[in-house]
Every structure is written in C-alpha cells, then in structure tokens.
Amino acid sequence: MKLSLGPLQYFWPRERTFAFYRQAVQWPVDIIYLGETVCSKRRELRTLDWIMLAHELAESGKQIVLSSLALIEAESELGALQRLIEQGQGWIEANDLSAVQLCRARGVPFVASPTLNVYNHRALAMLMEDGLLRWVPGVEQGAALIDELRSALLEDGGDMPEVEVIGFGRLPLSYSARCFTARALDVAKDQCGFRCIDYPDGLPLATREGRPFLRINGIQIQGEEITDLGPELPALRALGVDVLRLYPQAEGMDEIVAHFDLARRSVTPPPRIGARNGYWHGTAGMRSVDLP
Amino acid sequence: MHGPFPGLNFNDEELRQGIAYAQTRQRKVYLALNTYPDSARLPHWYAAVDKAASLGCDAIIAAEMAVLDYAARHHAKLARHLSVQGSATTAPALRYMYERFGISRAVLPRVLSVQQVERLCEQAPVPLEVFAFGSLCIMVEGRCQLSSYVTGASPNRHGVCSPASFVRWEEHDDGGRSVRLNRVLIDRFDPSEPAGYPTVCKGRYAVGSETFHALEEPTSLNTLELLPRLASAGVAALKIEGRQRGVAYVASVTHTWREALDRYHAAPERWQARPEWQSALSRHAEGHQTTLGPYHRHWH
Numbered sequence: 001m002k003l004s005l006g007p008l009q010y011f012w013p014r015e016r017t018f019a020f021y022r023q024a025v026q027w028p029v030d031i032i033y034l035g036e037t038v039c040s041k042r043r044e045l046r047t048l049d050w051i052m053l054a055h056e057l058a059e060s061g062k063q064i065v066l067s068s069l070a071l072i073e074a075e076s077e078l079g080a081l082q083r084l085i086e087q088g089q090g091w092i093e094a095n096d097l098s099a100v101q102l103c104r105a106r107g108v109p110f111v112a113s114p115t116l117n118v119y120n121h122r123a124l125a126m127l128m129e130d131g132l133l134r135w136v137p138g139v140e141q142g143a144a145l146i147d148e149l150r151s152a153l154l155e156d157g158g159d160m161p162e163v164e165v166i167g168f169g170r171l172p173l174s175y176s177a178r179c180f181t182a183r184a185l186d187v188a189k190d191q192c193g194f195r196c197i198d199y200p201d202g203l204p205l206a207t208r209e210g211r212p213f214l215r216i217n218g219i220q221i222q223g224e225e226i227t228d229l230g231p232e233l234p235a236l237r238a239l240g241v242d243v244l245r246l247y248p249q250a251e252g253m254d255e256i257v258a259h260f261d262l263a264r265r266s267v268t269p270p271p272r273i274g275a276r277n278g279y280w281h282g283t284a285g286m287r288s289v290d291l292p
Numbered sequence: 293m294h295g296p297f298p299g300l301n302f303n304d305e306e307l308r309q310g311i312a313y314a315q316t317r318q319r320k321v322y323l324a325l326n327t328y329p330d331s332a333r334l335p336h337w338y339a340a341v342d343k344a345a346s347l348g349c350d351a352i353i354a355a356e357m358a359v360l361d362y363a364a365r366h367h368a369k370l371a372r373h374l375s376v377q378g379s380a381t382t383a384p385a386l387r388y389m390y391e392r393f394g395i396s397r398a399v400l401p402r403v404l405s406v407q408q409v410e411r412l413c414e415q416a417p418v419p420l421e422v423f424a425f426g427s428l429c430i431m432v433e434g435r436c437q438l439s440s441y442v443t444g445a446s447p448n449r450h451g452v453c454s455p456a457s458f459v460r461w462e463e464h465d466d467g468g469r470s471v472r473l474n475r476v477l478i479d480r481f482d483p484s485e486p487a488g489y490p491t492v493c494k495g496r497y498a499v500g501s502e503t504f505h506a507l508e509e510p511t512s513l514n515t516l517e518l519l520p521r522l523a524s525a526g527v528a529a530l531k532i533e534g535r536q537r538g539v540a541y542v543a544s545v546t547h548t549w550r551e552a553l554d555r556y557h558a559a560p561e562r563w564q565a566r567p568e569w570q571s572a573l574s575r576h577a578e579g580h581q582t583t584l585g586p587y588h589r590h591w592h
Contacts, residue, residue: 071432072382073408097378097385104388115435117379117448119328122358126392140440140449145330152331174436174493177403177586180507184499205506206498207477213497214438216506221431223441284444284474285437 001237001264003257004031004164006247007067007093009172009217011196014044020248021053025060027254028261031243032057035067035084037095037113039179039218040077041192047080051087058090067093070115071175071219091133104130111164114138114172119145121153124161134162136245139171142280143232146239162242167229168256168274169247170202170215170222171285180216200250225288228274230263304343311347320350326375328356328448338362345370353399355379355434360393374398376423376531377448379434383415390417397421397528401433406518406587410525419528425545425573426533428513428585429453430493438492443474454491488578514573514582516549517565519556541576548572 005024008017024032034057035050036042045053054064066084069077078098085092085102094100094110103110111134118124124135137146150160181203182192196203202215202222215222229236229244236244246253246260256273263270278287302310311321323344329337337356341363344352351371354360355378363372374380374389376399389395399421400409413420431438433447440446443458454473462470467483471490478495481487488494488510497506515522515530522530532549534542548569556563574582 070435071403072385073404075411078382078384096382097380097388098382101384101388117328117356117434119356119449120331120334120358122331122334122361123356126357126361138437140437140446149331171437171441173441174431174438176431176507177405178430178508184502184506203499208480208496208498208503209477210498211477213476216499221438221507278444279440282444285441286476287444 001233001241002030002243003028003260003264004243004245005029005033005257006166006169006245007033007035007037008248009038009170009220009222010200010202010248010250011039011042011044011194011218012200012250013197014049016200017045018053020253021057023254024248024257025057025062027257029062029246029257031063031065033065033067033093035093037067037070037093038175038220039196040069040074040080041194042196042218044197047083051084054087055089063090065091065093065111067113068095068099070095070113070172071177072096072098073177093136094132100127100130107131109133111136114166115175121149121156121158124149124153125156125158128158128161132161134164134243136164136166139166139173140279140285142277142282143235143239144282146241150240160240163240164243164245165229165236165241166227166277167236167244167246167260168227169245169249170224170226171277171279172220172222173214173285174221176219176221179219180221181218184216223285225275225286227277227288228272229277229280230260230270230274231272232280233263233269307343308347311349315348315350322351322353322373323349324353324375325359326353326355326377327451328377329359330449334358338366341367341370351397357393360389360395364393368394371396373421374418375434376401377434379432381412381432383412383417386412386416386418399423399531402429402513403432403586406521406525409527409587410521413525413527419526421529421531422515422522422527423513424515424522424530424532424549426513426531427578428508428511428583430508430585436493442476442492454489459490494578509581510578511581511583512577513585514570514577515584515587516552516569516573518584518587519552519565520560520563523556523560544572545576 034054058064068081085108092110093113095113095115109131112132114136179189181196182189185195196218202217205214207213212224276288279285314321325340337359345367351373353373353375355375372395374395380386397419402423439453445455447453458474460472470480471478478490493507494510499506
C-alpha cells in the first residue's frame with residue numbers, strides 16, 4: 001500500500017510551508033499533493049510557487065500531484081487552475097468539475113478528489129473516459145460503498161482505477177462562499193487580513209456544552225476529530241485500497257508518517273492514534289466519539 | 293419515487309394528477325431526482341427517470357452523472373436540468389455537463405455574487421436558474437457533509453439535511469428549550485426566543501470566548517431587490533424554495549414574486565421593490581429576517 005501526503009488544508013507562512021515539504025520529501029511517502037485547495041486569497045505561495053515546488057520535489061522520484069481549488073467562483077481562480085493544468089508535468093487532483101473539464105480537454109490525467117461526487121461505478125467509468133486514474137472516495141463513503149462499486153464496475157467489464165482512502169486527518173466536510181474565520185474574528189472577508197495564518201490547524205468550534213465539534217478553516221468546515229484508519233488497515237488491504245492519504249497537521253507529521261509506514265509493512269494493525277471514522281463503518285462520521 | 297422518508301413525496305397517482313393539473317393550466321412540471329445513488333441502487337433512479345418520462349414531466353432536475361447519462365441515452369427528448377446539487381459554479385463545469393449529458397439548463401449553487409452570476413450568464417453554454425427566495429443554504433450544495441457527519445444521512449444520499457427523526461427538543465424548567473441533532477447540542481433558546489429548525493450551520497457555538505451563530509444566523513435568502521439585475525443578466529428562471537412548505541407560504545410567496553415579475557415586465561425602467569412585497573416575504577422568512585446572502589459582496 002502506498003502512502004500519500006494529502007494537500008495542505010491550512011494556511012501556513014511561506015517559509016514554514018517550504019520547510020515542511022523539504023522535510024516531507026525525505027519521509028517514506030510515495031505521493032505528495034501540493035497546492036491550495038481551500039481559499040485563493042491564501043497567497044503565501046502563489047500558483048507559480050506551487051508549480052516550481054512541484055518541479056523541485058519531483059526530482060526526489062516521488063509522485064507529485066498538483067491539487068486544485070474546491071470552490072471556484074472568480075475568473076482569477078479559473079486562470080490559476082488553467083496554469084496548474086498547463087504546467088505540463090504530472091497529474092492534477094481535480095477538486096471540482098471545472099478541473100475535470102479542463103483536464104479532459106487537454107488530455108491531462110487526474111485524481112478525483114473527495115469533493116467530486118462519485119457515488120457509483122457508472123460515474124467512475126465516465127470519469128475514467130475523461131482521464132481519471134485515481135479515485136479518492138468522498139468523506140462519507142465507507143468500506144461497503146467501495147466494495148459494492150468495485151463489484152459493479154468489474155461486472156460491467158470495467159477496470160478499477162487506483163483507490164486512495166483518507167487514512168489520517170480532519171475530514172473536510174463543507175465549503176462556503178463565506179469565510180468563517182473572518183466571521184469569527186468579526187472582519188470582512190475582503191479585508192480578512194489573512195488571519196487564518198494564526199490557526200495552523202484551524203479554529204476550534206465547540207457546542208454550548210463545551211464539546212469540541214468542528215474546525216473552522218477559512219471557507220471550509222472540518223470535523224474536529226482526527227480520523228485514523230490505521231487499525232482498519234487489514235480491511236483496507238482486503239478491499240484493494242492502493243493508497244492511504246495522510247492530511248498534513250502542524251505538529252509531529254514526521255512521526256505520523258513513520259507510524260503509518262511501519263503499519264503498512266506490518267501484518268498486525270497499529271494502535272489507534274486518532275479517532276474512529278464512523279463513515280468508514282457506514283454510520284455518522286462523528287460516531288468515533290462517545291456520544292453522551 | 294419512494295425514498296426512506298415517506299410523506300415527503302407524491303405517490304404515483306398523486307404525481308399523475310399533479311402533472312395533469314399543472315399542465316392543463318399551461319404550467320410546466322420539473323421532477324427533481326437530485327440525489328446521488330450508489331451502484332446497487334442505480335436501477336431505482338433509472339426507474340424514476342423512466343417514470344418521469346412516461347408521466348410527461350417537462351424536465352428532470354438531476355445532479356448525478358449516471359442518472360443524467362441514463363436519461364440522455366434513453367429519453368433524449370426529456371429535458372435535463374442540472375440541479376443545484378451538481379455544484380457547477382464555472383463555465384467549464386457547465387460545459388462539462390452540457391457536452392457530456394446535453395443539459396439544457398443549470399441551477400446555480402447559492403455561493404456566487406450577483407456580479408459573478410452576470411458574468412456566468414454571458415459565458416454559460418445553457419440558460420441559468422438561480423435561487424430567489426427560501427432557506428439560505430450557506431454551504432456549496434452537493435459539497436456539504438455537516439448533516440451526515442452528525443446523523444449519517446446526507447442531502448446527497450438521502451435528499452434531506454438534518455432529518456427530523458434525529459431532532460430532539462428538550463424543555464427546561466424556566467421555559468427555555470434546547471435542541472439536539474443526534475444528541476449533539478445545536479442550540480439553546482431563552483423562553484422568549486423564537487427557535488428555528490435545527491440545521492448544523494444555523495446553530496450557536498463557542499469559538500474562542502464567544503458564543504454565537506458561528507456559521508450563519510437563521511435567516512432566509514431574498515433577492516427581490518436584485519430582480520432587475522438578474523433579469524437583464526438573462527437569468528432564465530428564479531427558484532423559490534417550496535419543498536415541505538405549507539399552502540399559505542406557497543400561495544403568498546409565489547403571488548408576491550409573480551406580481552413583482554409581472555410589474556417588472558410591464559415597465560422595467562420604473563420597477564422598484566415595494567415595501568408590501570418585502571414585508572409579505574419577510575413574514576415567511578426564517579426568524580422573519582432575510583438577506584441577499586452571497587449575492588451581495590458584503591455578506592461575510
């Protein structure tokens with residue numbers, strides 16, 4: 001099973017981001033996703049910086065995939081997407097249909113991200129005609145759906161693409177035109193001051209009973225729990241999952257990668273270092289926490 | 293079609309009668325099939341497309357590629373509209389759906405400013421429909437898992453956000469109330485405070501030292517004052533949310549918009565949003581408040 005470093009969901013300072021990836025390239029991950037997927041105003045690294053970083057890291061022999069914005073509203077964002085796709089090297093992670101269309105038009109292979117709604121084998125087969133080579137199921141899709149989809153695809157005479165499952169990190173749950181970080185800090189979105197740079201793991205949101213619940217990350221909302229499918233690795237293998245995705249966190253990512261690297265090479269499943277992912281077992285995503 | 297929520301949909305006979313009733317009055321009927329079936333359940337969605345065609349619906353509103361593909365192949369004459377749940381916000385995304393499945397209209401997610409809607413109207417390969425009035429869904433439709441994170445049921449798979457079966461109201465001794473969604477506290481109300489339907493995005497939470505509507509207040513979307521701009525941009529249709537609404541709501545809201553539209557067409561240059569229209573609409577809004585939401589640049 002391959003390990004991937006999913007795209008950085010948070011906004012970190014430029015030097016910290018470069019330092020992180022220059023370390024990451026030494027880690028035992030096979031695939032690194034680069035790029036801004038949440039907010040186009042986060043420009044510590046501009047599109048060209050991400051492309052140059054991709055070219056630099058590609059020399060390591062790891063697969064580098066450039067990941068696109070999940071929500072595209074402005075012309076400038078489409079322009080950035082176009083530059084990503086036309087950089088002429090490697091795959092794109094398509095986070096919305098705009099990216100699928102542009103990849104399809106230019107014959108660029110792509111990974112379907114969790115924000116592309118692929119729920120059945122017919123949709124997957126059509127996207128494969130368009131250039132899909134790897135599929136990351138959506139956050140709410142668990143073992144049963146993947147198993148069922150695979151059977152249906154094979155029955156139709158199709159081939160399964162590579163399957164990549166979110167193995168570690170906070171699940172991206174939703175996207176909005178609103179910036180929730182700006183709202184929480186009572187500043188206008190247009191004058192946000194790029195304050196999400198102050199929250200390298202997002203801004204915690206709790207219920208009125210004080211129970212940690214969600215994370216605010218600009219225009220994105222994540223689940224508070226850090227999901228961990230390590231203990232489910234034997235089931236993932238049995239299901240034919242090709243890649244385990246680890247989302248970058250601000251601290252201790254080298255140790256997390258080492259933990260999963262050891263786990264993938266072991267026959268015994270590792271101890272759980274994060275929370276259960278209810279979605280994987282066909283129930284509510286947050287069913288990892290003990291509800292009162 | 294029959295989903296897991298009996299009562300939300302027409303049965304076959306009601307559907308047949310409803311379509312006949314509308315069509316004899318020169319009204320069109322579009323059937324929404326905008327959930328995302330998994331592989332095992334695809335045949336049920338295909339059957340629903342067949343049914344829409346055989347009953348003479350004027351269009352289906354769908355989001356999912358397999359459903360649109362099936363409809364295009366088997367019922368080429370049945371118009372296909374891309375649902376808001378399809379999350380298409382750009383000209384390339386719309387072109388994909390147009391080239392792949394021959395959609396003839398698309399409903400835009402409620403995330404674009406009016407300037408962005410105007411520009412998209414110029415570039416889109418198909419006419420566009422936008423939300424004019426109703427609940428303000430603040431997340432990109434088709435891309436929100438907040439409900440499923442808490443309950444396991446998602447708008448994409450189950451066609452509904454925050455299913456009523458997971459909602460629990462608790463009365464407090466002082467007359468206040470708390471509301472939980474699958475045991476997660478969504479909000480707590482003082483005795484005098486009006487309480488809206490509990491969706492995760494409209495609850496009150498603690499962020500830092502503040503407790504507030506961290507994602508959105510319970511408020512409705514109302515674009516009445518934008519009507520001239522939407523009309524001159526060439527928006528094909530305005531969508532008024534009507535699902536699971538009472539007769540009084542539907543009658544009052546549609547009458548108000550009809551009058552506003554008719555007056556606009558009669559004399560576009562003299563048109564103004566009338567206070568009595570706005571107050572009629574506000575009476576049907578969540579918390580009696582309305583907003584232009586993302587149509588307005590300052591909604592943040």
